[in-house]
Amino acid sequence: MVARENVSGVERKIWDLMKELSVTLENVTESPSLEVLLIASKVLGVRKEDLLSKNIFVPADRERNLRQLVMKRATGYPLHYILGEKEFMGLSFYVEEGIFIPRPETEELVELALDIIKKYNVRVVADIGTGSGAIGVSVAKFADVIVLATDISEKAVEVSKKNARRHRVLERFLVKRGGFLEPFREKFDLIDMILSNPPYVREGAKLPRDVLFEPSEALFGGKDGLNFYKEFFRRYNVEGKIVLMEIGEDQVEALKKLVPEAEFLKDSSGRFRFLLLNRHFF
Ligand SMILES: C[S@@+](CC[C@H](N)C(=O)[O-])C[C@H]1O[C@@H](n2cnc3c(N)ncnc32)[C@H](O)[C@@H]1O
Incomplete structure (x- = not known):
């Protein structure tokens, strides 16, 4: 105007x-x-x-x-759906209804991932549940890696591609619709590192009003919120790989039992928010 x-x-x-x-x-x-x-x-x-x-x-x-x-x-309708964008890692991500709005704590996961990528010379990264592409697109933008991203939501596949194009990493960001790493089964052995910010909220947990406008499959992880982790570690042998995932702050004890070899890392506010499993071969 x-x-x-x-x-x-x-x-x-x-x-x-x-x-x-x-x-x-x-x-x-x-x-x-x-x-x-x-x-x-x-x-x-x-x-x-x-x-x-x-x-x-x-x-x-x-x-x-x-x-x-x-x-x-x-x-209570989320501001970022109205604006059509959310800043993440200093990049503007297109978001719309049906897409999880990236959160600041996930930027810490990306920063941890970038350090590990550098340290271990990681070449191929998987991003499970890519949503807007926040994790996968940022990692492709700031490191010289190939990203294999998945999401069960068709809209997430479209939106993450759009964001990869926006940030000029589309040639190194491959995204497919499907659960876990199933769409890239044939490439599983090539993957060095697996990242995810999965749905981990307990069914029935009380959430702020605006969060309820976001897709439920992006939020809820079953009765105890742990369905995603249980199924992931049941399905895949991650020997030789590094796994870094966001977790709910009250899930450490349960996840220690599920993945005894994992380390748990704190975020900048001192809460345990990340699971790191380093089975990389030196
Ligand atoms: C919490 S959102 C995270 C989105 C994005 N990675 C971020 O951090 O902003 C979780 C995403 O995982 C997807 N999802 C849920 N279960 C999945 C599964 N089993 N396999 C692949 N994607 C899944 C949802 O559709 C949603 O986009």
């Missing part, structure tokens, strides 16, 4: 509008003003810095559009 200094009665100044709409979001987020600013920036096609510095007039149709989206957000 062209930012116009127009005094027509049907047009409102953006600052007044943002102030009014921020109140609507007070019960759903800790940053209502910022969220309204981000939504307004998308609706008006104006950079947020410009929205802050220039008190522009908003045409009535854009105001309607902005109000509708803020009302949608007020129901």
